[in-house]
Amino acid sequence: MNTDHPYGYFLNSFDPTSETTGELTRLALADVQKSGLSPETLERAQVRLFKGNTALLKKRLGFAHVDGNPILRARLIEFPYLDGKGNAVRYEYKPFPSLHFKNEKEPRKYLQGRGDAPTPYILPDVWSAKDKGNKPLWITEGVKKTLKLVQHGRLTIGLSGVWNFRGGKDRPDQASKQLWRELEGFRWTGRTVYIGFDSDLLVNGQVRLALYELAFTLYQRGALLRFPLWHEAKGIDDFLVLQGDDPDQALTELEGTARDLEGLICPDHRNEIMGALYRTTGAQGVNAKVLIELTAKKLGLKAKDIKNDIAQRRYNELKQAVDNSLYPYFINDTGGVCRWRRERDGNEAYSELSNFTARIVEDVTIDTGLDLTRRFTIEGGTKDKTFPRASVRTTEFLNLNWVVNNWGNDAIIRAGQSTKDYLREFIQIHSNHNSVKRRTVYGHTGWRQVDGTRCYLMANGAIGADSVDVELPHEFLETGRYCLPKAPENEKGAFDACLSFLDIGKAEIFFPCLAYVFLSPLTGLLDPMPGFSLYCYGERDSLKTSVAVLMLAFFGRHGRAGLSNFDSTSNSLMHRSAILKDTLLLVDDLYPSSAAKEAQRKETVAQLLIRACGNRTGRGRLNPDSTEKVAPVPRGMVLLTGEELPGLQSTLSRLMTIEFSQGDINTKKLTEVQKQAGLFPHAMSSFILWLRDRITSIQADFETELYELRKGPVVENTSRKIPEHLAYLRFAWKMFLQWAVEKCGLKEDVRRECLDIGYEIFTRVADRHVCRIEGEDPVKMFFEIVGALLTQGKLRLDHKDSGYAGRLGGDSGELIGFFDDGHYYLLPVPLWHAVQTYLRYEGGHFPFSKTTLYETLERRGILETKGGKRDHTQRLGSKVVSVLKLKRGEKDVFRGIGDDAQE
Template identity: 30%
Template sequence: MGDMKDNIVDLVGKMKDKPDEQKVTIRKGMIGIEKPTDYDKEWNDLFFGTAYQVIKGKLYRVTVKDNGEIKQQNLANFAARIVKEIMRDNGQEMSLIFVIDGMVYGGHKLAAVQVPASKFNSMAWAVDAWGAAANPAPGSGAKDYLRHAIQHTGEQCERQTVYGHMGWRLIANQWYYLHGAGAVGDIEGKLSVDLSADNLERYSLPAGQVNYSAAMSKSLRILELVPRETFFTLWAVVFLAPLCEIMRRGNCEPSFLIWLLGHSGAMKSSVAALMLTHFGDFPNKLTLPANFKDTPNLLERKSFLVKDCLFVVDDFHPPTNKKEADRMDEAVQRLSRGYGDRHGRGRLNADSTAKKTYAAQGLCIITGEDVSSIGQSAAARQVVIELQKGDIDTETMTELQADAEQYSMAMRGFLEWLIPQMGTLPQQFHEQFIQLRKMASNDEQHKRVAEEISWLYMGFAAGLEYAASVGAIDEDKKVELVKESWQVFTDLGAKQAFRSNEEKTTVRFVKALVDLLATNTVWVKDIHGNDSEGQGQFIGWYDDQYYYLIIGKALSEVVKYYQAQGSFFNTTSQTLGKRLAQDGFINAVENQTSLLKKIEGKPRRVIYLRKACLKNL
């Protein structure tokens, strides 16, 4: 009785401040009220000095009326407390979470749950977490007192920041590389990282003592595989990915993605998983972090969180229906913009304020049986490499997979090697990039090609430089491989330039026209009325030098042509005319691409498409 009295007095004021007659009244008013038990004591220590008390596992609000009568208002059949406050930081957004545990009548414990701070006030989380065992008292007033009481317990609770992304982070003027099991550079283990909310926990690097020379030697074995173009490129991308933040600070951030192309059975997904084991536990293709069944929004979010690291999106495949085709095309467009332009998709909240955007922050490999047709600009952001069935056999793959843990150890060593250089590398990389881009430039190719050659070479060279520093390779072999890589990447660049040209709007238009004429889908008439070519839809006339096309009709048929192939051709007649003139496919006079010509006695507005250009294709 005495303990109960003292606690209540502390809730409403010091008893010594009360008149003697009121002290007597208070003691009389306590007769018959609920009393706390031994297992309540720990909880009541949390509420000392407040108007709240735990009695037999239930939470009460206790008040004393002016006449000394004590009133106990039951707030819930349970008590709850905030044991930890977690600030989740994904590099873009901060979200506060309370870790709350509880007790019900009889002293039975309620398991700790995580409650977003944004949902705490409603108190609906208690039933969601603990079911019918947690029963708040009715009434809005009781609910608010319950919220107030529980929140009071968090004033002195443990506070922790948990990071929810991969990659480099500057914390208290020190660089750390975050991953699912902690952070490289965090010797004392102070930092917390949790990637499980986005199913990225496999991105975890090993701890403990490592023989970095032996580990890096295992990774170097990948460079012995053929085709050299494919495996040199993949290995370069592995060691380029952790340089993204450094190059971003040096204004030369890589902005492209890799498309690993191969028919079913070529083991492209298994090879992608093998490369990904440099960053964590990805023993086979079934463990890859994403595929084209995922929504474009999810892919965009993951590409943001997998920072300074390699992201794999598996299995771009022929769609079975238009809905699937549209979703996959949107996914490719998002990935292409994210990695090629470092832009996320802008969206609005319900109140018309801008939502946070998720721009890609690492590098990406897409595996697929085909390459998406997304236009020249997007194609220039993609480096396509191929695997043929038989390039790598099952036995070799099994041997390489057995060394998978060594690859992640090699990567941890590479990251540790980078940390002391984080201050000087941005400027060094900037200067190196400018020089390499100039060496790789070619007036006949898209400017992005020279940049991609430069980035691949820089990633490859950085990996070899580290390998030499730990004794995994001698200087002569390093120089030999670096020299060979430049030739491999410039040859790849030439192929990339050709493919980019094939994706030009003008080339696609003219190629479609050639096909449409050859298959008698469209037809043109001899301008002199002597003959005709093709059948189907009429699109214009011709003579020995030109096709005189009604551009609107020709464009309409080309759009239908690509739609029938499950692709698209998005442009306007005006834009198409300008591009055809710029690329030398048509005659133009003073920026006029559609010219008047008298045909069959009437003036007709047509484009003059050179026949010779069609033959060159």
């Protein structure tokens, strides 16, 4: 072809004279020439014939065939939509000949990309003037009309159709329902805008409606509107072509004779005008009132009548559009919740309750085994934004405070006294119209009957049952905590790892610790439940916490971070001990404190927790309505570590103490076993499955053996609690070894040997603990204090007969009583006062009351009574006094004091 063709850029190497393809090329060229578009205009707008392959066309349009026929059989004019920098953002094509689509009566003149929004056609020069309100703008239909006006020096925006100044009802972008975002970016206030639709607007009602709607929308944004009208041709491009040699003058005259908005409004167009007012007023802008008054004046109506008509139209459309199944509520087109209300005049009006909607998608029951609570999982959002799901307790649901707590300022509840009540009712009604998933989750570990099946709950589900949901409180949600494999692997290797645990150090430490670990899943199966806790006691750096964490490793992946400790409140620890049923809870670090109050607080926490675990009771409390709250009762085994022993004999009797000293642990071996800790959960999972199949027989065996197991060498010397603790450890050790025989291949003779070794070690540990308990005897402590004060000379005991000559204590000491060869005659008031004064200065506290002390002395045969009375009236010299009469001899409470003096 001739490369000097004036439309060379547009032709893009296609030859209009070609015998094979020239006809289609000539049709395309004739089309742009008919509109009077110059080569320069086309090149500036990058408009040319498409010269690409099928792949490129499909990339731009999303399709390359029409009803099976290749689009490239036609000649295509390419109209790129450019951004402000001249880069193409999408493409529109005009085919020659026009293409027929199935089920469409008319051939399609233009092709747009699949899924492309029909946004306005705006050239870079027009983009550059978007903020310049002093620059007039034209708005017309189609790309060719736009190019023609641009060719004559007019800044022009092209619409792909008279309605395509906005996105329509179904667009997700709310702003596009009034104007496309591209148009919203222009400054309209004070700008002269010529709306040049085709001349058939005077006879086409739909074109008039679109014209009025666009005009009213721009008017409310402050635009100065002009409406040029012509009759010689349909489109503005055709009109300018008909003007011959002087189209610029004709265009200037057309602008000069253009009507303003008041001149355009005509009573004959009332239906279109009212429809446009109804769609545009109230959407945006401040000129709606002026527009309504102007329209009322031109149509000969009252502004009030127009407002009522608009309101009625909106009401009618809304009633048809909304889902009446939620009546009196509905969801508006912005995603907010509205409510119909009856006005005094009998008409219905609506008010918005919120800018969002919400519904319950899950109704979850949380079963902790102690009580049942419920929560809702709620999803919500606006038309343009989906909120994250909110988990809301039912006790918090009614007040709707959870809305802001979960969704922040994006979720707005409108003002009003009853708004929250109405919105809450809507959420429940809306939820019932959709499927609400109902499920039960278990909020504890340990044994549980689920749908008739006995299973063991852990944080990752259940051992022995499928599809069981378990959710532990957030403090247990660290990855891997209290998680066991549902199908154990390498049971033999796991058992070998357990044996390695025994070799870490001193047998008196690791045998009881391992037995205690395997007692934990037996807790809820045995009746009565174990009534003691294991206390790892030792100085700092004795590695007691490292061993305790290794014990926790049998129940999942645990670390030192986040452990429970004695800085927590007793209520917190009680709650955790109730949640961790039939498993192990570690409470770490009962350490010494330099502050007396802090030391007393930790001692109180320890006392409450140890006693609660020993007695299997909780602290009772009342609800505001005076009904009793469900008390959290410890339901698992508690492992404690610390550098101080709790006080009180009765508290120590609810413990088994394991003493740690430096050098008791082989650190190298400890490190090796820590590397094998990943096998421990498999051992525990296998043990639990083994227990599950034998629960009935195990319970029967324990009931039969408990009496025999309680018998032991410590029974004669101390409280019956210690042999009972010993019985539980021995039974757990027996079950552990029996599991090893049946599941891990342990030989029977080895089992018997290990059983005897374990029993012997447990007995030694119990004997050692008995000594600690006896050392905490309050009676012994009381008279040790009195004896020390006598030795220091701060107190004195006078001989009943000889007085000064046989005195015990200091000559100037406070008199607390008398003695003879057979008895002590103690004065109750100064005796008690002396001990209390000493303890007060020492920062201590005597655990018994005066009455309890006397009763204990009486039970032990130390205090003599007469006729059920503890006080004896005794003449001492010239005085008759009331005294406590204590026996001497083998039970002499002051044995050894003053022996030298008496000799």
